[in-house]
Amino acid sequence: MQKIYRPLFATLVLLSVSTGAMAKEVTVMMSGGFKAALEKLTPQFEAKSGDKIILVSGPSMGKTPQAIPARLARGEKADVVIMVGDALTNLEKDNWIQPGSRVELADSPIGMVVKQGDPKPNIKQEADLRKTLLQAKSIAYSDSASGLYISNQLFKKLGIEDKVKEKAHKVERIPVASEVAKGKYAIGFQQVSELLPVPGVTFIGELPENVQYITRFAGAVILKAEHRQEGKALLDFLSSAQAQDIIRATGMRTVKTAPPVKQSDTVQ
Template sequence: MSFAKCFGLTQPEGKKAMIGYHFSRRATLAVAARCSFLLALGAAAPAVQAAEVKVISTVALTPTLDELIPKYESSSGNKVAVVYSTIADLKKRIEAGETADVVILSRPVLDGLQAQGKVAPDSIVNVGSSYVAIGVRTGTPKPDISTQEKLKNALLAAKSISYADPAKGGASGVYFAKVIDRLGIADQMKSKTVLVPGAQAGELVAKGEVEMGVAQASEIAAVPGAQVVGPLPGDLNSAIVFAVGVGSTSKDLEVAKSLIELLTGPTGAAVLKSKGMDPP
């Protein structure tokens, strides 16, 4: 703030006033003191601090968040820290006391956490849905999995297959283990199955380390070099609805909501679709 502006004058008016008028010494000192106080007050005002948003998310949203977070940080000035893991693992950690500003999990699990007071009331919004899919390396022939019998034959014919370790709680792995049991081929598949801790099946397929991978379609589609064959046939098909909510301990609700709005808005929907997920 300039000296002249302390009087509420523009610069030209302030200059004219100082030249054309004579103030008493007392008035001048009073104004000077006022200006010094205002200038000191302005200098002492704290700068606006960027917020850090902690996110807990299922690995199924990794491809989407990897693209959206830089956009959010650039436009908002806030920083985002993400913890990724399987739904089962994150559920246990949140129930044990781990907290975050934004939580992204399957809708049923998120609803359950809200009932426990771990997620803020009325803050849950659906993000999108994905299905358990078969994936193969890009450029290789896609196996016919259009019926249960054809899926069974394709699995038996595959030299190797990978999916998330059911013991670690990956949703697609837990489900696919049940599918194999239902098809009656669990024993035949054991020797050629490579279990992974999370969403790495698509990566193994892309590298040629396994012939076939099973994961969420969004996880496979996001891996360069891997292609989605399609969902499991008939009533074996399983879709998961993912949702997002505000952690009940978040100290900055508006910041948390701003990230959620980006994820669930038009920009987020376009990214979700490009990553093999269906927006709500």
């Protein structure tokens, strides 16, 4: 019996080794806004492709060493980047991206949180939001696209820039909601998809549409990627119809149009 089954066993072992050798580790540098969606979609992609996703997190922009442009500049390797669309455009201009590989993935609105257990302010209308900001003891915003909009545009639109500048604070690198959960700030703004996963806070809602700012997330294959085809397959999967339910469940919106027009040159 052993002689009969040894060839079969050997064949199975060879197939297993061969399959393992074919599987690729696809390294993805990704900013926080798309993180929750990718983490939920990763098991589906890995089961379908046989490849493994390696996540490297960092802001799309900013001066911290963890920012994606800084990681690439110092030689960190990646196959794919997923980040704020405007920041990805800058990488394209600097020839970091494989031409034609960009894929639009999701649109992300800005929302607000308070510490869990604190009173829930009303921000449904512009006047309600203005009142909430004026009454808040402190305000936190991110160092990425949403934070640039909050600090450079929203306060001006609401006519309260001078009244809130002393109590408005930028949070670098880490999720804004985590600082609100600790009680360091009374209210916090960031993209909804970055607020929802953080424990210890209450999500109040999105900004009113007339003062909302939508951040486009997009992905692309790095020019020097080791696994270009696998990276492209991942981006195709993330932009497919089957991924949209999970993308929307994490607080983002399905892409229906071309990349949004920047509301100001201050948001880059």
